[in-house]
Amino acid sequence: MSDNVYGDIVTNGLWTNNQALVALLGLCPLLAVSSTAINGLGLGVATMATLTLTNLIVASIRRWILQEIRIPMFVIIIACVVTAIELLMNAHLHDLYRVLGIFVPLIVTNCAIIGRAEAFASKNNVVRSTLDGLVMGLGFALVLVFLGIIREILGYGTIFRGAELMLGPWASDLTITLASNYDGLLLAILPPGAFMALAVIIALKNKIDRVQQRRSANAVSVAVPLQSSRA
Amino acid sequence: MIEEQALVIAVEKGAVVVQTQRASTCGSCATKQGCGTSALAKGMGKGYTELRVVSDLDVNVGDTVILAIDESSLLKGAVFVYLLPLIAMILGGITGDYCANLFALNSEWLSIVFGVAGLVGSLLLIRLNPYAHRFQQQIQPRMVCRKY
């Protein structure tokens, strides 16, 4: 099975145990900064970096951490990593930093990060932990971007508006305008829209999972007498 | 009526000492392993609290019993313990602010001092005040029955 470990880590992070869709963790930044795709991308990348780095650090020093105080240790490590990222963003991606506001430092309290440190990094080797951090972060970032795209399309009729915030002035051409004289469904970019869009995304994921489950159940039922599969 | 399970750890005359046990942490975890919240609760939250309950029920050490407290008195208790100090602190701070304005002091030290005084004072009050004591009695749980 060991060759499958990495594969498992990847599917786990991206789909089965996606931090945002399944574990419902880190919802605050998810909802707060996903009004456009670029904002989502910005915070997603920052979160991903934090997850990867903390997992890496925790995994590499896990032997020296005293069991009783591991949680405070994790907190300190995470806080330091996030602050470093915050400072760097402030220095080099200032515009984006301003848009994301306090949600950059708030990555500290993104429960997913300490959760991965405790549940994975403190028990696995450096390579696996780093991969786990990367993939979990990626899973989170993808949802963030996807949510951003949906809300942006509904709310503004564009995709990747404000790309220059992240990538510099040249990137303003990246903005795709889908409907030029679109009024915009304001709801989508207001707080209620964030909740509702995420609700619909999770419902979609549930639906996909269920369809898949039914399909595999059907496949199995050829061999095994059918069991009523009422979940 | 809020019910709590507890384990009897000592039986005295007319009273028993019980250990209450904490329930699950939070409901958020579809997958507990990934949840930092539960990790934290595990790492930092501590399990047992001991308390003495007046009771003449016939129980033995090791029995599980049910304690019950009236919901409203528990709520009152919670408000007492949690909210009173905060309100005292805020009111203290505002008073300090007001005094500072009165004496045209351009500093907030007064409100800080008053606020902290309010907080500490009300905490002490809760501990020392005879009414609070009575109150603590009132929110004493009753042991309703042996757990079946």
Place this chain on the structure above:
Amino acid sequence: MAISSEHKGMVVAGWLLAVSALLGTGLLAVVNQHSEPYIAENERIMLLRSLNEVVPIESYDNEILEDQMMVLAPEYLGSKKASIVYRARKAGKPVAVVLTVVAPNGYSGPIVLLVGIDYSGDITGVRVVKHRETPGLGDAIEIERSDWIERFTGKSRRNPGRAGWKVKRDGGEFDQLTGATITPRAVVAAVSGALEYFEHNRDNLFISNAEIQARDEEAKGLQQ
């Protein structure tokens, strides 16, 4: 017996945490060292950028960010707190000022504006800094939402004159926004107030910092 081992654990744990905190902060100190200048520069640029929206960059040559003073005029500028005025000069001659103006009676709360006024009393530009108007209705005063705010550029006390400084519905010169008259009304009134303030205080507004200092000293001297 148990206590002493507990104590020892505690101290060890404390030191461990302390050391890791120290390491962490050390690292952060380094990062901070690196990023501090960038951050300061960024902040400067941000401010400059917004000032340049209301005062064209080519019209002045001084360090506009350094050339500032505090003013307090609640009846004209709408704010009970003192606000900063930036002064633009070219070759030492006064060119324009940038005032922070608050329109207190927006549809849902105060609206904060930056108003640039050139030495002759013409508006060089107006921008909304902060507001809470209804998205989709009152927020058309933002430059990102519509160019309504651009209409002020070039206007002055005399152009369109006292009666004109109103929205059209009230018989004035300025368009109201469809379905939202209050917001533009508030903004127009606030900009008009700023112009009036400028008119009364033009020369005081351009006093250089050195002069202020001198005046202060003089006052002190007088007191003594």
Place this chain on the structure above:
Amino acid sequence: MSVLLLTALALAFGVFLGFVAIKFRVEGDPIVEKIDTLLPQTQCGQCGYPGCRPYAEAIASEEAEINQCPPGGEAGVQALAELLGKEPMPLNPDNGVAEEGPAMLALIDEETCIGCTKCVQICPVDAISGAPGFMHTVLDVYCTGCELCLPPLCPVDDCIIMVPVEANIRTWKWSNPEAVGAVL
């Protein structure tokens, strides 16, 4: 200066947190008791543990899933899920299937019983009485229906059988109106 300050701060916080962490360390898992009360106490071992309490301990330490107790049924899983804040899941078929229908009791055919006492020894709730060499009886008020005493444990075929608990008007229940199709 600032470095000094920070070190002091970190040290103070560190000592405090260390103190708290060690002083109030969790001893054992407190939740076992609560889990145990939700288990049916049939003591049948189908969950793969020797009785309900060991299974409760296993759940608490997250060694076991919550879906391994067939006698508890879906309702039991539901209750555990609620207690532990987990998602309910279907019963694990590896542990056996939840039996529908009336509760069952063991009944010893007194004619064929050879008095080997094997059943007495295994019965987890002392529901069988009898002395070596004499016929045995199930005390039906105690029997949990765990089936541990059935053959092959009992060396005589058909000596111990499971019979449904007889329904009477005192234990009879009204049907669920929903099941009767009354409501959508």
Place this chain on the structure above:
Amino acid sequence: MSDNASTSQATSPFVPSSTSVGAVMRKVIYALIPGVVLYMILFGWGIVINIILASVSALLFEAIMLMVRGRPLRMFLFDGSAVVTAILLTLALPPMLSWWIPVLGSFFAIVVAKHLYGGLGYNPFNPAMMAYAILLVSFPLQLSLWAGPLDLIAQPLTFVETLNYSLFHQLPGAMAFDSLTAATPLDYLRTQVGLGQTVEAITRAPIFGLLGGQGMEWVNSAFLLGGLWLLYMRIISWHIPVAVLASIGSISGLAYFLDPAVFANPSVHLWGGASILCAFFIATDPITASTTPLGRIIYGLGIGGLTFAIRTWGGYPDGVAFAVLLMGLVVPLLDHYTVPKVFGARTDRGNQ
């Protein structure tokens, strides 16, 4: 259990119930008719077009959702609740609108607020009001343009012209949309107060009519009549309407008494907006209101108070919808904490 048992499971009472959900909803629709007809006479055809659009689309969405969810179509489609929702939603909207706004409103009401929660009986939020609130925050522009009463308008539109506007956004000739609109009394009140005028002066404007709204006062009186009929028919209980009207009336009365220059008089509050419609038809939505007598009274008082607060200090000219939604949030708690005492309740239940 034996076959016998299952046949005998049918349980008393064996007396069939005399009413049905459909009958209840139909009566609500009948009670709304006088008000709607007056509305049409006084404010033009727009309301009729909107009601048709909203009802048809509501039924359509209802049917689609029932099919998707695999629920019996006949039973639920004709229970009338979707039509009640559609009419009440339309009554909250301005009468001159593009067709897609009522349709989108029906979508939010029926699909989002109702069927995502399981359809009839399960929705925790008032669908009509939720849809209105969503439309209001999404399209504040379209939703704040009200057609004025016909006798204040120079050249009223015909049915076909109104339909043409609704479907194609076209007005006859050179007519400007502005000429058809007038602020609603409450809106006018808000904006003028913002300008620093005294309420007394403001409420002398023609749109305020006799009681609080030119035209609106008659429509509201008709709703009052319909509401009283519902009370008489025992479709609604007295608690909610009385509480709502009493609290709006008394709070605004008190405010008016204290400072008539700043606060409008109670009749403007009662007849100028949606207070009466709310008291009898919206706040009384059985599904989203409290079900205990005391709970209903608190619910009604809360709606009245919040309505007044939002009208006076809030960001919206009429606070009815938000007040209903906000109090709706409290309903489960109200239900839980206001369980009436059982017949013969002992004063201290502690010792049993």
Place this chain on the structure above:
Amino acid sequence: MNKLWRFNGGVKLSGFKSLSNAAGVKRPPLPKRLYLPLQQHIGAPAEALVEVGDKVYKGQLIAASSSFISAPVHASSSGTVVELKKHIIAHPSGIAEDCIVIETDGKDEWHSSISALSNPDALDLDELRSRISEAGVVGLGGAVFPSGAKLKPTRSIDTLVINGAECEPYITCDDRLMRTRPREIIRGLLLLRRLVNPTECIIAVEDNKPEAVQHLRRAIDELKSEGIGSVSTVRVVAVPTLFPAGGEKQLIKVLTGKAVPQRGLPYEVGVVCLNVGTTAAVYDAIYEGKPLISRLVTITGPNVKHAANYEVPIGTPVQHMLDIAGADDTGGGEQNRLIMGGPMMGHVLPNAQVPVVKATNCILVEPKADVVPTTAMPCIRCGSCADVCPMHLLPQQLYWHARGKAFDKLDHHNLADCIECGCCAVACPSKIPLVHYFRFAKTEKKEFDAKAIFADQSRVRMQIREARIAQRERELEERKAKRKADRLKKKKAKAAAAAASANASVDDQDQASNGVSV
């Protein structure tokens, strides 16, 4: 004095009483077999005193009451005991319970012990009470609670209420009883009055039964003129017709304005309430010495030719009565739904073979074709149910929590106080079978509690067993250790003995160390 109060809610129903109350009481021929269930009352079942083959006589005690709250059973006619076996009884479960089956001999011979009492008024109170109990008198108003137990109030009683309200549609047996035996009812009442010693006695009759009121009042006047002066304190009160005015708590409220405490009994507000049928049964038991072996049963329904009240021996199969009353049975009995009791609170009989019991006041025969199947819709929380609930409950909330089996919430909403009157279900526009939900929830809760207790028992037994096993193991271990030590000791001793000859002092040391280690 004559003020009446109101109770909350209630529903107005069409009575359908004229179907069966026109004709006088009829006496049907004896059935071939009588099926007498041992449990016809609330409380512990009675214990059979007869064997198969025994000859029994009418009125003979054949099953004795087994505890304080229990009631004996008497043979309702003479004949032979042919079976002691389980037979499906008149219970919604359709479960078979123990019955004594008597094959009647048609002679209807009274047992020798049955004879009218010469001077019943001389009986002392305890004897009076015990005679009532021994006669097997139970409440005939529906709850079949052993009356003897009810007649021993622990506080002083103000009012004795005789319940002749008969608020259920269709049922007319009490009506007929009051018309045909008013004198007996009143004399029974006077006996009860001796027992509970109230300050006033009220016979309450719904105002849709004017004849019954008339008969009762006339009987009072007659008795008064016969010199029984104590009758003058007995009042006959017509109460408004509103279901469930006959419910004990509601009736007491209407008559006295007092509310019986929640989950309490009438005597707590100084009231004792008995049904008119019960009162008549008390009269029979005391004055005639006859135990409760028959009762009036209304056989009615749209397709019953001779809808009327019948004096039916307890144990008569329902089918026998249907045949006599001429119920249409073209479908072999399959086309009818049989309801025992009224349409509001009765229940469907599992089949027509079940016997009439003491609780059977009415058999309502409804063609199944007339039963319109309705599907319930979701609750729209309209509150109509709460408006009509005489107990001030919130049926819609109870229904909601019954669905979720949220027992704590059901408790919060006082499920236990529901009297299952059915008003809520009749008022519900969504046609939800509310009472079914409540009955379901009540039995679920009962089972849940029972299971919890059983689980606790099992846990304790398991713990005891484990402790015992551990103890035995420890003992075993100890014994083994001891044996080992002994063996070692012996060995050592042997070795020592061998070595002793060589060195005596070493031996001493060895012994000592051994002693310590044991």
Place this chain on the structure above:
Amino acid sequence: MGEYLTLLFATIFVNNMVLSRFLGLCPFMGVSKKLEPAIGMGLATAFVLTLASVCSYLANEYLLQPFGLEYLKTVTFILVIAVIVQGTEMVLRKTSPLLHSVLGIYLPLITTNCAVLGIALLNVQEDNNFVRSALYGFGGATGFTLVMVLFASIRERLELADVPESFRGAPIALMTAGLMSVAFMGFAGMA
């Protein structure tokens, strides 16, 4: 006083922490399946949040700023919060064991509640003084508690609703939060 009341009203209703500021959503979603835990969590959060708001204000104003260490505010605040949580736990255990056992479980959860850190950071951003910090924390926490209790009570009711399968659980809860947020927009402009 009026200013303070306005601030309180604004933080509780208008800028509700959960519904319009998006803070504290994890416990909001996680501990709201049942009413009782929601009340417990709310009260505990109210306490810690207010204290944390004040303490981090003090730490920032009198420790970090004088030494130019603002960049360490995140680290410092999170430590301050952790210490407050632990301190509260200890005090509670001493003063009221029963409350501790019923409500104390929520305390450790609060450390990773981003609302607490968020309020502390917002305090700095909004340049609040001592009293305003306290009120800001208190109001925010009250708003949090209020919304969470309402949300929990609605979710309890939803348990038996015939919600479409794909929407059961988290999606309908989020949808409900969204619709609650719409309702709360009614407070817009009121402060």
